[in-house]
Amino acid sequence: MDENTPVFVISMAAELSGMHPQTLRQYDRLGLVSPERTPGKSRRYTMRDIVKLREIAELGTEGVSLEGIRRILELEDHVRRLESRLRDLETTLADEMLQRPGRRVFAAGAAGDVISMKAGTRTRRSNQVVIWRPLDHT
Template sequence: MDENTRVFVISMAAELAGMHPQTLRQYDRLGLVSPGRTPGKSRRYSVRDVARLREVAQLGAQGVSLEGIRRILELEDHVRGLEARLRELESALADEMLNRPGRRVFAAGSAGEVTSMRAGTRLRRSNQVVIWRPLEPR
């Protein structure tokens, strides 16, 4: 069974999390845990939802307010999203390096443009000298 499959009714999820069903309803209203809904509008919780409920209980036992818990969970979700994006980019980089042996993935030019370069070559940089002369007083 997938950890995201929503199979537990509210009474079973509450028992697994060690909470009262009314507490789960409150957490749903606050957005701390958002269970799925059946066509009849009853809540269905997943294994991941139950783990999140346990995390909420643990943070609450440590004295964190419900708003603090909401913010912590929000930030943890954001970090997980960033980590997933990082893994995607690392995979794309590895694919690029495999598909183009002997090439750099990129080089940044002086104007910020990105160019692909052969290994061992460098971007040509401008070596112009600019002289600044202040305006003469009027």
């Protein structure tokens, strides 16, 4: 069993989260926490749902509206998905680099152009000094 296994009935989820079962039903209707359903349409909550319910309760006691809570949870879920996607891309890139050593690397030039580089080399940095003097309008 892991944190995503739907095992808790609504009464147990309410007890674990410190809420009334009717509150959990309302949150389900609002889409704040959407538990899985059994073939008989009973709600089954996961441990992740319980954690989310506790977070909702904490945000509520801090004065955040239900719409604000919904938006916060939505953004947290978005960040979680992006982090997962980033990990996948990093793994893919690492695998690709291991399987194909010596491939080309690209960098952005000072003007925004794309520069092809050999792996292991660095871009040349400009050491020019630019002095800005505002025009005197007197």
